[in-house]
Amino acid sequence: MTVFSRIAGTGSYLPAKVLTNRDLEGSVDTSDEWIYSRTGIRQRHVAAAHECASDLALMASRRALDAAGVGADALDLIILATTTPDMVFPSTACILQAKLGVKNCPAFDVQAVCSGFVYALTTADHFMRSGQYRNILVVGAEVYSRILDWEDRGTCVLFGDGAGAVVLQRSDKPGILATRLHADGSHAHILSVPGTVSGGKISGRPLLQMEGNAVFKFAVRVLGEVAEEVLAASGLAKDNIDWLIPHQANVRIIQATAKRLGLPMDKVITTVDLHANTSAASIPLALDVAVRDGRIRQGQHVLLEGVGGGFTWGAVAVIM
Numbered sequence: 390m391t392v393f394s395r396i397a398g399t400g401s402y403l404p405a406k407v408l409t410n411r412d413l414e415g416s417v418d419t420s421d422e423w424i425y426s427r428t429g430i431r432q433r434h435v436a437a438a439h440e441c442a443s444d445l446a447l448m449a450s451r452r453a454l455d456a457a458g459v460g461a462d463a464l465d466l467i468i469l470a471t472t473t474p475d476m477v478f479p480s481t482a483c484i485l486q487a488k489l490g491v492k493n494c495p496a497f498d499v500q501a502v503c504s505g506f507v508y509a510l511t512t513a514d515h516f517m518r519s520g521q522y523r524n525i526l527v528v529g530a531e532v533y534s535r536i537l538d539w540e541d542r543g544t545c546v547l548f549g550d551g552a553g554a555v556v557l558q559r560s561d562k563p564g565i566l567a568t569r570l571h572a573d574g575s576h577a578h579i580l581s582v583p584g585t586v587s588g589g590k591i592s593g594r595p596l597l598q599m600e601g602n603a604v605f606k607f608a609v610r611v612l613g614e615v616a617e618e619v620l621a622a623s624g625l626a627k628d629n630i631d632w633l634i635p636h637q638a639n640v641r642i643i644q645a646t647a648k649r650l651g652l653p654m655d656k657v658i659t660t661v662d663l664h665a666n667t668s669a670a671s672i673p674l675a676l677d678v679a680v681r682d683g684r685i686r687q688g689q690h691v692l693l694e695g696v697g698g699g700f701t702w703g704a705v706a707v708i709m
């Protein structure tokens with residue numbers, strides 16, 4: 390019997406504090422008009438000082454587990470995508486496992502920046518297809534507010550904090566139809582946080598830096614290419630797609646991708662206006678919003694795709 394992964398439940402969580410574009414006008418030389426017209430962003434959520442990626446992940450995971458009707462003790466595997474882990478180690482996935490109050494499953498992090506959730510979902514699907522797993526928790530959780538230079542108007546206006554999660558269940562019907570992942574490390578310099586810890590000190594600059602234009606062009610090209618690649622692999626035509634959920638970095642990148650695929654914007658889920666770019670959390674956050682507001686329904690075809698630092702990119706085609 391062929392084994393498939395089905396998305397049995399989704400969940401998400403946004404920290405309480407909202408930072409609007411107007412709020413940012415008070416701290417850097419920017420304007421709501423500039424940010425909204427260049428990116429589509431109106432506001433972002435920012436974690437409280439005591440909140441870590443694992444705390445946001447915990448809230449999103451509980452909601453996904455409730456939606457799936459699965460207890461945390463039934464999980465066989467936890468995969469968590471983050472670029473902003475709680476600490477160097479243990480992994481944020483292990484910290485999340487402890488916060489969920491369970492012990493008997495493997496747990497590990499995936500680091501693929503804004504493609505992290507697509508990487509984690511693809512990894513989970515391969516584990517599921519091995520036949521050894523029944524319930525896998527896949528999470529994207531980020532606190533980008535911790536790695537931003539709040540004096541750099543070119544980057545600090547673009548990102549936000551949040552988490553999204555899905556529970557994947559073993560099924561004899563799809564589910565996930567096809568997945569495709571890519572990386573090209575030669576573009577690392579156009580988007581990075583070039584710092585680490587060494588000898589008890591911070592070495593390098595542990596704040597996000599980006600060549601916005603270069604990232605923009607790269608993102609539009611590869612999102613178009615990988616969407617077509619995963620559609621071909623899943624045997625779907627563009628017309629079969631009910632919903633596109635692209636990584637939420639900039640509405641102009643999203644519009645360009647939709648145009649290239651010939652999809653009208655009313656088939657595209659966008660949350661970038663309210664969440665800004667939450668990196669590995671953006672796709673599961675958008676998925677959960679659209680599942681809970683009733684737009685995404687069972688049996689529909691959804692295309693998820695992400696691109697981010699590394700560079701990494703990938704896509705997943707799924708029947709809900």
Ligand code: UT7
Binds near residue numbers: 543599668
């Ligand atoms: O998840 C993947 C990660 N990131 C992305 O996907 C982001 C991809 N890139 C982008 O979204 C866009 O390139 C940006 C939104 C970052 C920038 O938009 P742009 O249309 O490419 O603007 P630009 O970089 O060409 O900047 C135009 C001007 C510059 O001024 P000058 O040199 O023309 O005088 C910037 O200094 O806008 C200025 N600028 C700002 N002005 C007001 C840059 N940031 C701001 C700001 N407020 N926040």
